[in-house]
Amino acid sequence: MTAKRTWWKTLIGLIVTAVMLFPVYWMVNVSFTRPENMRKQPPGLFPLDGTLDGYRAVLDQQLPYLATSLVVGLGTVALTLVIAAPAGYALAKLQPKGGAALSFLLLIAQMIPAIIMAMGYYAALLNLGMLNTLPGLIVADTTIAVPFGVLIYTAFMSGIPNELLQAAIADGAGRLRTFVSVVLPISRNATVTVALFTFLWAWSDFIFASTLDSGGALRPITLGIYHYIGNNNQEWNAVMATAVVASIPATALLIIAQRFVAAGVTAGAVKD
């Protein structure tokens, strides 16, 4: 097809994408709007007479929340990888008895609504005295990601040639050694996909944060935004500036790791 015949499709594509992304643009626009212009009619379509006050408020008030989210995200990723990678290897390559049943349980686990997990976790963590602690929140957040992680690892590791693993064992490597020095390095792409999605979900989590960590000293950014909305309904530029900052990981993910994103979605991605 020549460029001449398709330019109008590109045009339609641009318009459709612009409509779809308008709310994202609007968030950015409002984050720069002065409070006195916030309720102006009609609202300014561009932040011509903009202000950085919203972002200053983020720097003043939201940094601890952002740091907490970073720690929670990284902790969730670490725990998820440690559990999911060996499980994927066993299911893909070691033909365990009962492996099919385990895969089935993982599929079921994916479908349990987070609100139900949250209530069970609340009861359990309360008894353990671990409400409002980061380890409690991290463990709860992994429940969003572990079944997905096992799924991705199993699918990826099934594609590793058996000859390669047999060669390692012939060289005298045990199964653990084979896993660590052959399987894991080859599965780097799977690890990246799982890590990226897990981080994003933990970073975005609101339901576990609001039920298990709402009273703690260290609260994640989703609660930072939530309390902003509740407390000062007038400062929408600060709310939207926080929202913009909270969207940075998702945006970075899309730019840096686009091919992993599409792979993750089509692998039967899960999201609450």
Next chain:
Amino acid sequence: MNVQSRVKSQWAAWGFLAPIAVYLVAFYAYPLYRNVDLSLREYTVRSFVMGDAPFIGAENYRAVLADPTFVPALTHTLAFTALSLLFQFTVGLALALFFNQHFRLSHTLRALFLVPWLLPLIVSASTWSWMLNSESGIVNTALGIVGVGQVNWLTSPEWSLVSVTIANIWIGIPFNLVVLYSGLQTIPDHIHEAAALDGAGGWQHFWHVTLPLLRPVSAITLLLGLVYTLKVFDIIWIMTRGGPVDSSTTLAIWSYRLGFGNPLPQFGPGAAVGNLLIIMALFFGLIYIRVQRRQQA
């Protein structure tokens, strides 16, 4: 392999599976058990801490089913899910067909469509809240230009469920687009060429060639969408908290409000509502697994 090495390899396999097995028991099964336990006891804040709540059997379930909120919450859940799926799927499919035509920038634009899906839900929900604000929202401004009067999107009982559904459709379109697009990619070119040679026009081609070939992927997309939409919580809670007066309360919202949204939590009934939701999700989840198995066989 002899018997000894087969036994040995089973030990090795389960050695690698040990973390996930322990994890599933401790971090999935146990919280779920606690949830069932909660729903069968009469909890107060005091007995919650002391752990001596009396066992009352199915009493919470009976109370929940007889509650005046139950029927509206169920109806809202079904309406929210059905409308979300209908629009997410049709718009997603239309976009997938469009982007499948490979024009300049099609790849980049398709990637940009993922943005709404990747944003934290609280970000999307608060942005929509402000856009749908009655006095200062851009949506009402735009409607005003075409002569429509002020719509109280989030504060009137007639519109609140529609509003949260619109936001949820927006969030779900990318997922449908990506999965259906990947389904379109698996249809071999020669099938399209053969149909074109037979003189099938655009619509005919879509109805008689593309759509039937896309049926397996469509079934998977819709069933997964169903399971995920049933449990949507964040968007509704942040935008309306289920209000005004229960008008956008779904089962997930109701469960949360009973357990966490009141000064006096009602954990027992909250857990009971949650368990009803699990049963619904698992019902459709098992259908999904069946469909998927049959396709792989």
